[in-house]
Amino acid sequence: MPTTSYADQFAAALAAGEGPAWLPALRERAFARFHALGFPTTRDEDWHFTSVTPIAERTFKAIRPAATTLTLADLEAHLLDPDWHRLVFVNGRLEPALSTFAGLPAEVQVSTLSEALREQPEWVQKHLGTLAAFDTAAFTALNTAFMQDGVVVRVPKGEVVEVALHILHVTDAQAQGAAIHPRLLVVAEPLAQLTLVESHVAVGAPSYLVNAVAEISVANGARVDHYKLQRESAEAYHVGTVQVTQGRDSIYHSFSFAEGAALSRTNVYTKLAGTGSEARLNGLYVLDGAQHADHQTFVEHLAEACASRELYKGILDGESHGVFNGKVYVDPVAQRTDGKQTNKALILSEKARVDTKPQLEIFADDVKCTHGATVGRLEQLPLFYLKSRGIGAENARALLTYAFAAEVLETIEVDALRVTLEKAIFERFTHHRMD
């Protein structure tokens, strides 16, 4: 698909750009790659079930947002836990007055991308764009070409960050028609630990494109728990790619929650590059109306004795369309691989639809790898059980729909987040408060 409409914007951005000399070169490479690849089409295997025509046929504008008038009170529902360390971006711009991360251990570096580029350009150069390859990924290339104010997090060796770091991206009417390209770089050095919550929310119902890229390095013995909440405006488009590289005995846990956007694509890719490393990729998506949500995971087992666990669940109502594509690659050296992937979808309406495609490529022989996918409606027996207790059909359906989601929400280890999502899903389906 044509990409020329972004060429003028790119030239302007490049001319106005700051930062070290290598950065414009990286941007130019990325834009050239984006131009060559074009937006993906359904002829691309990775995009077979998802047409990005609504994104490709519009030209979303780069914006220079003014300081926001939103207050913490306006964002209360999105803060989740006020005690977390917090960086708030509104329309792609960091809002220091809404942010609070002074309580982080002094050794932990959290800064905006532009600060990091000023203060430690060589360190940034070593990592930025090296984990999230854009050779074959047009949206990642586009992000790299246009990335503005991102976040850089460096957790030094052995440092354990006890309180979660929340990166909250808010979009409002100022972002109407805009493209926002958030960038996140996280480096957890050996034995470091970090819990990261990444939220994408909107105030009102603007139409915009968020094209987010996160690069996360989890070094030997380190652990990163990464929760991503996609609660964009119902008129918005969201493409998000998380690219992780894991060292020996490292742990990366991802939970991806999606209920917003007209069209969304969420990629979580991890490379198990060190022996004994573990990845858990879970997710829940809840769709209605004409929403389309596509989740793709890719676990590369590149070392011995690594474990991967995946559980994705979807609840689909209206005429919504869900896609799950779970890829697992087991390298010839990755003996004693232990992989399990489960994907379940619950269909609530006649017209909702799910396409699911597990892909296993296994080149080692001492491997335990399983996958299972189910797509179905609520079962008769549990409905009868609830009805036999006097609970009417509608309430019984609501409770069982919630129970379907609860099985995966239970795996969220951050209490405030789990409770928030449990309540939200419970109330969404039962129209009752959970108490």
Next chain:
Amino acid sequence: MLTITDLHASAGGKEILKGISLTINAGEVHAIMGPNGSGKSTLAQVIAGHPGYEVTGGSIAYEGQDLLDLEAEERAQAGVFLAFQYPVEIPGVTNAYFLRAAYNELRKARGEDEVDPIEFLDVMEEKLKVVEMDASFMQRSVNAGFSGGEKKRNEILQMAVLDPKLAVLDETDSGLDIDALRIVAEGVNKLKKPTNATIVVTHYQRLLNYIVPDFVHVLAGGRIVRSGGKELALELEAKGYDWLLEPAGV
């Protein structure tokens, strides 16, 4: 209270109940016994309104109403309770929430006010004693990860909360060790009143040592082939079912 007349029911086009007639009055305990495949669990589930069975003939009158005309939830609201042989697990929904939701549905159906979670705690305190369970039980998800014994006790706990007029216990003794069996049976006995009735569906006589029936009916091939008093259960224990099946042509 309950009058079943020439009841026929089938599942998947196969007839399972082939003409059951049975009358149950308030204050009575009836045991339904029979070999595997005789239709005794089907009878229990048809009374409760299981959607997997089609009633092809006959009638069930309950408290002056046509029971077969009611949805499963309406039957429960009218005082019919089925203790499941295989209780269903509901992850993420606490026992406390579930029991209160059910309790309030029944109150609403009777035109009474709903109780809030605090008031319901008082209700539960007394009910938990019936099945010798502690309060921590209330915060666990319904039946999820419960042992076989805990699931059956949870069924009796639900029965205690819902206080049915007609309780149907479907193989409540299956999979229970002797202690759990005693607790479950004592729970049922504590809930017995002159104004309610109980149907105990079981394969074995063992449960009937604890829950003593007024009447015993033997089901075979979808029909009642013998009815009698509690001594019939003892006779079955001694002689098995075969002596009844052959004369009945099953």
